[in-house]
Each structure stands twice: as C-alpha cells, then as structure tokens.
Amino acid sequence: MALALIASPRDLDLELSGTVLGRRGFERQLASVAEQAYALACARTPDVLLVDVYLAGAEELVRRLRADPATRELSIVALADSRVADPREVPLLKAGANAVLRLPPGPGWDERLMRLVNVPVRKSSRFPVSFGVAASAGTVPATGLNVGLHGMLVETWAELSLCDEMELAFHLPGENTLLRARGRVVRRGAPRQYGVEFTSLDGDVSRAIERYVRSV
Numbered sequence: 001m002a003l004a005l006i007a008s009p010r011d012l013d014l015e016l017s018g019t020v021l022g023r024r025g026f027e028r029q030l031a032s033v034a035e036q037a038y039a040l041a042c043a044r045t046p047d048v049l050l051v052d053v054y055l056a057g058a059e060e061l062v063r064r065l066r067a068d069p070a071t072r073e074l075s076i077v078a079l080a081d082s083r084v085a086d087p088r089e090v091p092l093l094k095a096g097a098n099a100v101l102r103l104p105p106g107p108g109w110d111e112r113l114m115r116l117v118n119v120p121v122r123k124s125s126r127f128p129v130s131f132g133v134a135a136s137a138g139t140v141p142a143t144g145l146n147v148g149l150h151g152m153l154v155e156t157w158a159e160l161s162l163c164d165e166m167e168l169a170f171h172l173p174g175e176n177t178l179l180r181a182r183g184r185v186v187r188r189g190a191p192r193q194y195g196v197e198f199t200s201l202d203g204d205v206s207r208a209i210e211r212y213v214r215s216v
Contacts, residue, residue, distance in 0.1 A: 001026070001027050002025065003047050005031060005050070006029065006030050007030075007051045008030065008031075008050075008051075008052035008054065008055055009032055009033070009052065009054055012030075012079070013028065013030065015104060015105070016050075016105075018105065019105045019110055020110035020114060026047075033055075034060065035057075037051070037055075038064055041065055041074060042068070045070075045074075046074070047075070048074075048075045048076075048113070048116060049065070049075065049077070050079050051078055053078060053080045053088040058078075058088075058092055059092055062092055062095035062097055065096070066095065075116045075117060076098055077097065077099055077101050077113065078092040078099070078100045079102075080102050080103070082102060093186060094188050098187070098197075099112065099116055099186050100186075101113060123148070123212060124145065124146040125145075125146070126143055126145060126173075127144045127147075127170060127171060128143065129141075129143065129169070129170040130142065130168070130169050130170070131154075131156075131183075133164050133165070140156060141156070142154045142156035142158070144170055145193065147172070149201075149206060150197060151183065151197040152168075152170075152195075152198075153193060154193070154194055154196055155192050155194075156194070160185050160194050162185055162187070162188070164184065165182070166182070166184070166196070167180070167181075167182055168180065168181050168182070168196070172208065172212045177208065180205065181201050181205055182198070182200035183196040183198050184199050
C-alpha cells in the first residue's frame with residue numbers, strides 16, 4: 001500500500017479523502033508538527049509528502065529533507081489554499097518542493113498528484129537546451145543537467161522566476177531528433193539552476209525520454 005505523509009496543523013483528512021488519496025488504497029498518515037514529519041519521513045519512506053503552507057517550520061522541513069541523502073529524492077508537494085498563488089508557497093518551492101497543489105481539490109488535482117507520486121528516476125547528463133519564455137523575446141541557450149518523464153533540471157545565465165511558462169527544444173545525448181515540450185519553472189536549485197515541470201509532452205517525446213532514462 002502506498003503511503004502519503006501529510007504534514008499539517010489542520011485536519012485535512014476529510015477534504016483529502018475525496019481525492020485519489022482516499023480512492024486508490026493509500027495509507028494516509030498525519031504529522032501535525034515539522035519535527036514529527038521529518039522523523040516519519042526518515043523512518044517510513046513515504047511515496048509522497050504533502051506539506052501544508054500553514055505548517056510552522058515548513059520551509060526548514062523541506063530543506064532538511066532535501067539535504068538528507070535518505071530523503072533527498074522524496075516527492076514533496078506543497079498544499080496551499082485558494083486558486084491563486086499564496087506567497088507562503090514560494091519559500092517551499094525554493095527549498096525544493098516539487099510542485100504546489102491547491103485546496104479544495106479541483107479538476108486535474110488527482111492527475112497532478114499521481115504524476116508526483118514516486119517521481120520517476122531522472123538520468124543525469126549534460127545536453128543543450130534552448131527555450132523561450134512568454135515575457136521575453138527570442139530563445140535562450142541552456143544546459144540540461146538531468147531529465148525524466150515529468151521534467152528536467154536546466155542551467156542557464158537567464159534570470160527565471162517561479163511559474164514562468166516556457167517552450168523547450170533539446171537533443172538528448174546520442175540522439176539526432178529535436179524534441180519539443182512545454183514547461184513551467186517550479187523550483188530553483190543551485191545558482192543558475194531551475195527545476196522545470198513538463199506541462200505538455202506529446203507521445204513521441206515522452207517515449208524518447210523514457211527510452212533514454214531506462215538506457216544503461
């Protein structure tokens with residue numbers, strides 16, 4: 001049975017029971033304080049951690065989990081209220097949360113969460129990427145540092161902001177086919193590095209990435 005660890009000072013069980021977390025055989029475990037959440041994440045290795053923006057110490061919790069080799073690859077989702085951006089979610093994304101899901105759950109909520117459960121292994125390499133951001137003119141060169149079915153880590157001199165939408169074009173190492181995808185900046189990594197979540201990926205591109213990450 002998959003485990004979803006929910007770190008929140010609020011009782012979200014009823015609200016989340018109507019989502020895929022209540023319909024797909026998930027075990028749901030609640031941690032009401034950050035220290036408890038960290039201990040459970042280390043001890044139980046959940047399939048996904050949902051961190052409420054209202055949790056005291058939420059940013060530090062995410063940083064600790066990303067710094068710990070035992071939990072570094074954990075899929076972390078920030079939970080925020082309303083349909084518009086909450087300023088409290090930005091520090092969690094900067095600390096390493098994979099994405100933000102808003103409450104109450106709406107259309108597409110379950111699908112987005114399931115994409116983040118057990119985030120597939122990414123393959124590290126260095127490959128050329130170019131992208132265009134809606135707010136800027138022309139394309140910008142970048143280097144892809146890793147790639148998976150749901151996103152990539154890019155390094156670029158350009159200054160990007162969280163939630164920037166972009167069109168990407170890239171060649172995977174050893175491949176001649178130019179691949180294209182749409183993405184969104186969801187977190188900042190090291191200086192000049194950004195985590196990009198794919199928002200649109202056609203079947204041919206998805207299959208090419210899958211072949212690449214599964215290759216030896």
